[in-house]
Amino acid sequence: MTYEWEPGTYYGEGSVVEYQGHKYKIIQPHTSQGDWTPPATPALWGRLPEDYHHEEHHEEHRQESGYNPSYNQDGGSSNEKHETVIIHEEERKTGWDALSDERKHQIEVGGGLVAGALALGAGFFAWNEHKKSEEEKKQHMWDLSNWLRDAEIRTRDFYGGRVSSPVTWVLVEGKNIPTDIAIVGGEEHGTPHYICRGWHEGSLQIGKASSIFQKGGVVGYAHSEHHLGKFEVLVGDKRAVRWVDFHGRCELDKLPGRPVEGGREADGSPLFIAKGVYNKAIVPGKCGPKLPAAFVPYANSEKEVKDYSILCYV
Known part of the structure; x- marks a missing residue:
C-alpha cells in the first residue's frame, strides 16, 4: 500500500509516497516540510512511472539510486532514454542561458543536471535551492555539474602526472x-x-x-x-x-x-x-x-x- 505524502514525516530509504495522483520514490532520506513537496524537490524525490506497483517492486528497487531522469516533473514520457546525455565542451563554455529550450530539455531528462546535485548530497542541495525559481535551480545545477566535472579532470590529471603547474x-x-x-x-x-x-x-x-x-x-x-x-x-x-x-x-x-x-x-x-x-x-x-x-x-x-x-x- 502506498501512503499519501505528508509534511512533518521522516521518510527513510526505500520510501514510496503518492502526491496529487503520482507516485514518488525517495532519493535522500529526510524529514518532510510543508514546502518540500515531491514535485518541488526533485533532488529528494524521483517520480515513478504511472504503471508502477509498490507491492511488486522488492529488494532490487530498494537498491536503486531513486532518481530516474526519464521521468521529468511535467509528465514527460517514460520511453526516453535512461543514459546520461552527452554535454559538449562548447555548451559548457557558452552557459545554460545560451542553450535552446529543446537542448535544455534533453539535458534535464538525460540526467545532465541532477548528477552534480546528487554528488554533493541531494538534501543539502534541496535545502539551498527550494525557494529559487525553476530556472534559477537549473542554472545553479548546471554550474555545479560543470565545476564537478572540471574538478574530476583536474584530479585525474594530477594523479596521472599531467599537470605542469607546481x-x-x-x-x-x-x-x-x-x-x-x-x-x-x-x-x-x-x-x-x-x-x-x-x-x-x-x-x-x-x-x-x-x-x-x-x-x-x-x-x-x-x-x-x-x-x-x-x-x-x-x-x-x-x-x-x-x-x-x-x-x-x-x-x-x-x-x-x-x-x-x-x-x-x-x-x-x-x-x-x-x-x-x-x-x-x-x-x-x-x-x-x-x-x-x-x-x-x-x-x-x-x-x-x-x-x-x-x-x-x-
Missing part, C-alpha cells in the same frame, strides 16, 4: 584529505588546516579542511560557515608558493607576486587564497577586489581580518 586542486570526499601533499593554510591547537574550496550558491568559495570538521571541508558565505562533504584541496610543491602580507582590500597592482588560482563569486569576480589570525587560530579563507578585507570561516560565522596574508607563486 600546485593544483584535487577533489576530496569527506575527511579523506591527502595530508602528505596538501598545502597547509593554518592551524588551531596544533592541528593543521588545509586550504580547500567548494561550490556554494553559484560561487566557488575558499576555506579550510581538516578531519576534525564535521564533513571535512568548511567555507564561509554570507556571514555563515558551511560544511561541505565534497570539495577541492590545494596540493603540490610547497616550495613553489609563499605567503605575502597584505592589509585591507586586495588590489592586484599592489601585490608583489602572482596569486595562486583561488575561487570566484557568483558574478565571476575572483577570490584569492588568504589566511588570517582570529582568536589565536590561523585560518585559511578568502580575499578579493570586492571585499574590504580577508574573510575566514570560524565559529559558525565569517570573521573579517584586516591584516592577513595572500598565497602567491614564488
Whole structure:
C-alpha cells in the first residue's frame, strides 16, 4: 500500500509516497516540510512511472539510486532514454542561458543536471535551492555539474602526472584529505588546516579542511560557515608558493607576486587564497577586489581580518 505524502514525516530509504495522483520514490532520506513537496524537490524525490506497483517492486528497487531522469516533473514520457546525455565542451563554455529550450530539455531528462546535485548530497542541495525559481535551480545545477566535472579532470590529471603547474586542486570526499601533499593554510591547537574550496550558491568559495570538521571541508558565505562533504584541496610543491602580507582590500597592482588560482563569486569576480589570525587560530579563507578585507570561516560565522596574508607563486 502506498501512503499519501505528508509534511512533518521522516521518510527513510526505500520510501514510496503518492502526491496529487503520482507516485514518488525517495532519493535522500529526510524529514518532510510543508514546502518540500515531491514535485518541488526533485533532488529528494524521483517520480515513478504511472504503471508502477509498490507491492511488486522488492529488494532490487530498494537498491536503486531513486532518481530516474526519464521521468521529468511535467509528465514527460517514460520511453526516453535512461543514459546520461552527452554535454559538449562548447555548451559548457557558452552557459545554460545560451542553450535552446529543446537542448535544455534533453539535458534535464538525460540526467545532465541532477548528477552534480546528487554528488554533493541531494538534501543539502534541496535545502539551498527550494525557494529559487525553476530556472534559477537549473542554472545553479548546471554550474555545479560543470565545476564537478572540471574538478574530476583536474584530479585525474594530477594523479596521472599531467599537470605542469607546481600546485593544483584535487577533489576530496569527506575527511579523506591527502595530508602528505596538501598545502597547509593554518592551524588551531596544533592541528593543521588545509586550504580547500567548494561550490556554494553559484560561487566557488575558499576555506579550510581538516578531519576534525564535521564533513571535512568548511567555507564561509554570507556571514555563515558551511560544511561541505565534497570539495577541492590545494596540493603540490610547497616550495613553489609563499605567503605575502597584505592589509585591507586586495588590489592586484599592489601585490608583489602572482596569486595562486583561488575561487570566484557568483558574478565571476575572483577570490584569492588568504589566511588570517582570529582568536589565536590561523585560518585559511578568502580575499578579493570586492571585499574590504580577508574573510575566514570560524565559529559558525565569517570573521573579517584586516591584516592577513595572500598565497602567491614564488
